Amino acid sequence: MKIFIDSANINDIRTAYDMGAISGVTTNPSIISRENRKFDDIIADVTSIMVDGPIFAEVLSLEADGMIKEGRKLAKISKNIVVKIPMIPEGLKAVKTLSSEGINVCVTVIFSAPQAILAANAGAKYVAPFVGRLDDIGENGLDLAQEIRDIFDAQGITETKIVAASVRHPVHVVELAKMGVDIATMPFKVIMQMAKNPNTENAVKKFLEDWEKVPK
């Protein structure tokens, strides 16, 4: 399973990229707003780091014509831009048009399997079920990811990839990997939680302490 970072923070993206941890970057308007920088400047920086993987940027219009216009503009920034379109009926119209023009589209804020089926039919290259936000309301987000995986497998859908979003902790990541989800996108914090383990840190510390006892 590929790991994407769900962030617009350049330091975090660079660190995760340099660690070899990530092969893509996802953003949304909320993530962009946290950086207190212009969107164009952020995207320019991200494209200079993530030269070999997809960078997801979301449209803001709620009508198909506006989404199509924004999507075309975003796609012109770089060949690795993926246009994020919200899973609403108007969004599906935009997905159909943009996909037919060869623009890669992710249908985002997916909260049910029927939505994922529609998005795949409209031509989405990615569908993004929001795992953590379902957990937040007392449902099981992992169950939705599994359901979509099962449907895509049963239907032989390989051209639409599942990018599990709203991933909150390493257990989510492990479970998503076990079920064969294609990609999980997560905050930098979760990537670091995956990397770190107190036993590893203690072992490394002890090796160095013991090395000091070796006659020099």
Ligand code: E4P
């Ligand atoms: C997906 O690409 C979204 O940006 C993201 O995963 C949403 O996560 P959140 O529920 O933690 O805001």
